[in-house]
Each structure stands twice: as structure tokens, then as C-alpha cells.
Amino acid sequence: MKFTIEKSVLQNAVLISARAVPSKSPISALEGLLIEAGTAITVTGYDLKKAIYTTVDADVDEPGVMVVNSRFFTELIRRLPDGMVTITCDPNNSINVKCGKSEYNIPGLDYSEYPEMPRFNEIQNIEIPQNVLANMINRTLFAISKEEIRPIYTGTLFEIEGNELTLVSVDGYRLARRVEKIESSRLENCSFVVPGFALTDIEKICESSEDPAGISVGEKHISFTMGKTVVITRRLEGDFLNHRKSVPENFRFTVQVNRQEILSAIDRVALVLSDKTGSPVRMIFEDGRIDCICVTPIGKAEDICMCEGSGDGLEVGFNDKYLLDALKAAEKDNLLFCLNTPSSPCIIKAADGSENFTYMILPVRLHA
Numbered sequence: 001m002k003f004t005i006e007k008s009v010l011q012n013a014v015l016i017s018a019r020a021v022p023s024k025s026p027i028s029a030l031e032g033l034l035i036e037a038g039t040a041i042t043v044t045g046y047d048l049k050k051a052i053y054t055t056v057d058a059d060v061d062e063p064g065v066m067v068v069n070s071r072f073f074t075e076l077i078r079r080l081p082d083g084m085v086t087i088t089c090d091p092n093n094s095i096n097v098k099c100g101k102s103e104y105n106i107p108g109l110d111y112s113e114y115p116e117m118p119r120f121n122e123i124q125n126i127e128i129p130q131n132v133l134a135n136m137i138n139r140t141l142f143a144i145s146k147e148e149i150r151p152i153y154t155g156t157l158f159e160i161e162g163n164e165l166t167l168v169s170v171d172g173y174r175l176a177r178r179v180e181k182i183e184s185s186r187l188e189n190c191s192f193v194v195p196g197f198a199l200t201d202i203e204k205i206c207e208s209s210e211d212p213a214g215i216s217v218g219e220k221h222i223s224f225t226m227g228k229t230v231v232i233t234r235r236l237e238g239d240f241l242n243h244r245k246s247v248p249e250n251f252r253f254t255v256q257v258n259r260q261e262i263l264s265a266i267d268r269v270a271l272v273l274s275d276k277t278g279s280p281v282r283m284i285f286e287d288g289r290i291d292c293i294c295v296t297p298i299g300k301a302e303d304i305c306m307c308e309g310s311g312d313g314l315e316v317g318f319n320d321k322y323l324l325d326a327l328k329a330a331e332k333d334n335l336l337f338c339l340n341t342p343s344s345p346c347i348i349k350a351a352d353g354s355e356n357f358t359y360m361i362l363p364v365r366l367h368a
Contacts, residue, residue: 001064001089003037005056007099010085011077013043013054014070016229019201020045020052021070029113032067035087044117045070050198051117052205054229062088067109068095076104118232120218127183127212128165130226134206136167136178137199139329139357143169143176144196152238155193158215158222162189168243174322175360176329177243183212193240194222198233205229247360248345251338255285255309256351259335262290262305263327269294269301270320280364281320285311285339294320307337316342317364326359342366 017033025031025047034044034053037060044053066089077085080099088096093108137156145153150172157168160182169176202224206213214225224231266281269292273279284291287310292303316339326348327335334351348359 001037001066002062002087003041003058003060004084004086005041005058007077007080007082007085009056009058010041010043013041013056014074014077016054016205017043017045017052018070018074019204020047020050020231022047023071027113027115029067029109029111030115031069031071032109032114033070033073034065034067034111034114036065037063046115046117048115049195049234050201051232052201052229053117056228064089065111066093066095067111067114068106069109072106076106118218118221118234120216120221120223125217126160126165126215128180128215129183129210130206130213131208131210132180133213133224134203134208136165136180137203137206139331140167140169140176140178141196141199141203142325142329143171143174143359145171147171150238152193152236152240155195155236156199157191157193157240157243159191160189168240170241170243173319173362174326175241175243175247175358176326177247177358177360179356190217191240192217192222193236193238195233195236198224198231202226202231205231247358248338248340248347251340251347253285253309253311253314253339255290255307255311255337255339257290257305257307257335257337259327259330259333262307262335263324265290265292265303265305266320266323266327268292269303270324272296272298272301273320274298280317280366281323282366283316283318285314285316285337287312290337311339314339314342315366316346317366318346318361319364322361326361330357330359 036042040055041058042055083100085099095106095108097104153170159166163182165180165182167178205226216223221234272294279296282293290305290307294301332350336349336351338347345360345362
């Protein structure tokens with residue numbers, strides 16, 4: 001195998017695919033990048049749960065395949081001078097890398113040990129702008145569960161109904177939901193759960209442009225295509241929360257707040273909180289104001305946020321981090337806090353009536 005490629009192009013492809021390479025694996029070949037030279041160059045990383053491969057143009061003199069240690073090769077390419085890089089691999093898996101006055105001779109890994117990646121019919125079933133997909137992931141990913149007790153909640157639910165795509169994340173204490181229109185869909189109504197570890201990479205790979213991202217759904221796997229990069233990941237199996245029935249629709253109290261003002265007030269009083277104390281933020285919804293109070297062994301902090309509406313003195317306790325995460329993810333200047341009782345979920349949504357995001361937070365029991 002022999003090909004020549006611009007260093008910056010190869011480095012970018014290597015960095016993208018290396019996201020799927022495990023740092024340690026019982027299969028030594030999986031610690032490497034699979035590089036295939038044909039009409040172009042395809043660089044692949046795979047950890048048996050997720051695969052990322054990207055295709056880039058190059059001058060290929062001799063087609064072939066090689067596997068090279070990902071960590072070492074990534075660092076090698078980074079240190080090369082700018083310019084054209086020529087890579088050669090002989091039948092004994094000896095790899096030669098040349099760029100300007102720099103030259104390396106390194107051993108490759110055994111290609112025959114590299115597992116076959118999952119394959120399925122990759123018809124572009126859904127298309128959505130990459131910047132929209134990345135935004136939807138970013139605004140819901142924080143609410144996935146970090147616990148493996150219920151693996152289904154370590155991912156985000158993708159739900160397609162008509163011309164709408166809904167993403168829902170749940171961790172047992174909060175829920176984050178985003179809804180966007182689908183530009184192009186050749187898929188019947190369906191739902192599937194994508195692991196959080198894959199979505200983290202997909203969000204970073206998506207470009208901040210309106211170029212389409214394609215989502216293809218298979219029986220056990222899903223693929224996301226962003227330009228010349230493809231991420232294939234397994235589906236999570238299990239029963240996901242019925243979010244439509246879980247989110248309340250009727251409320252005793254609804255107050256409108258400025259997002260930045262309530263966010264700043266909570267951030268200020270949370271200064272006296274710590275992971276050790278486990279104390280909540282006490283929020284008292286009065287007529288035209290919300291009193292935010294925190295009392296811990298560190299001290300007592302109080303702040304006031306003005307609002308429109310009244311909660312008749314309803315006092316509710318919240319985990320400050322859960323509340324701040326939801327407020328940071330909400331994209332509107334004015335929000336509605338929808339409440340019933342001190343022990344029922346609080347719903348945060350846009351005050352202008354748009355339904356593209358909903359955040360639900362369970363309260364924390366307050367003690368005297």
C-alpha cells in the first residue's frame with residue numbers, strides 16, 4: 001500500500017476516527033486505526049460498540065490495508081511538518097511515513113485480527129441540518145443517566161412522528177425533551193435509543209452549518225452520516241419512559257421569569273452548597289417574586305428574582321445542578337415555571353408558547 005496526502009487532511013481524519021478507538025482492548029488490533037486505500041483513503045476506529053469512519057481524498061499509488069496503533073500514529077502525524085505525507089505499508093506490516101525531511105519506520109498491527117464492523121442497509125431515512133442535530137443533542141444529553149442500573153436510560157430516545165423528530169433524555173430525577181421539524185424523511189413513525197457515548201462524538205463531529213446529517217435505522221444499529229464521516233452505533237434495548245404521559249399538562253401555578261435573572265439568582269445562592277451537604281435550593285413562589293434560599297453549615301444565602309404571576313407562597317426544593325442545567329439549555333429569554341405541589345414535578349418551558357423544548361425536574365423533599 002502506498003498513498004500521498006496533505007498532512008492537515010490526514011490529521012483531521014485520524015482525530016475524528018480515533019474517538020472510537022479504545023485505550024485498552026483484549027484485541028490488540030482494536031487499539032489501532034484501520035486505514036484502507038482505494039480510490040480514496042478511509043480511516044476507521046472501532047470499539048465493538050461504536051465505529052467511526054471518515055473518507056478523504058488522496059493520491060493512491062498502491063491500494064491496500066493497514067492497521068496502526070492509534071495513540072502513537074495520532075501523535076506522529078501531529079508532529080510532522082506541514083506538507084504532503086507519503087505512507088507506505090509492505091506485506092510484512094512495516095509502515096514507512098515520510099514528510100519533508102522527516103521519516104519514520106514503524107511496525108503495523110495484524111490486519112487479520114481486526115473485527116468486522118456491523119453492516120446494515122444504509123438508506124438515508126432521515127435528514128436534518130447538522131447544526132440543528134448538534135443543538136438538539138447538546139440540549140438533552142446532560143439529562144441522560146450515568147448509572148448502569150437501567151442501561152436504557154444511558155441513552156437518548158429518538159422519536160420520529162410525521163415530520164417531527166423528538167429527542168428525550170431521562171435519569172430518574174429530570175427529563176429533557178427537544179422537538180424539531182425534519183426536512184426530509186423516508187421512514188415511518190418509529191423510535192430508537194442511541195447511547196450517550198455515541199451522541200457525544202456525533203455532536204462534536206457535526207459542523208456548525210446547515211449541511212444535512214443523515215440518520216439510518218437498522219434492526220440493531222443506527223448510523224449517522226455527516227459529510228464524509230459515518231458513526232455506527234448499536235441501539236439500546238428496553239422500555240423507555242413514556243414521556244408524553246409522564247409530563248403533566250395541567251398546573252395550579254404558572255409564573256413567568258427572565259431566564260438570565262433566575263439563573264443568576266440560583267447560581268449566587270448555590271455558592272454555599274456542596275456535594276457533601278446535599279442541601280437543596282429552597283424556592284418560595286410569592287406574588288411577583290421568587291425567594292431563593294440556601295442554608296448549609298457553610299452559611300446562609302438569599303436572593304430574589306422578580307416574576308410575573310403568583311405561586312401563593314408555594315415552597316419547593318430543587319437540586320441546584322439539575323435546575324441550572326435545564327436553565328442553561330433553555331434557549332428563550334422568558335420562561336414559564338409550571339407547578340402544582342411541593343412534591344410534584346416542575347415543568348420549565350418557553351413563555352412564548354413554542355413547544356420545541358420541555359424540561360421536567362423532580363423536587364427535593366424539604367426539612368424544617
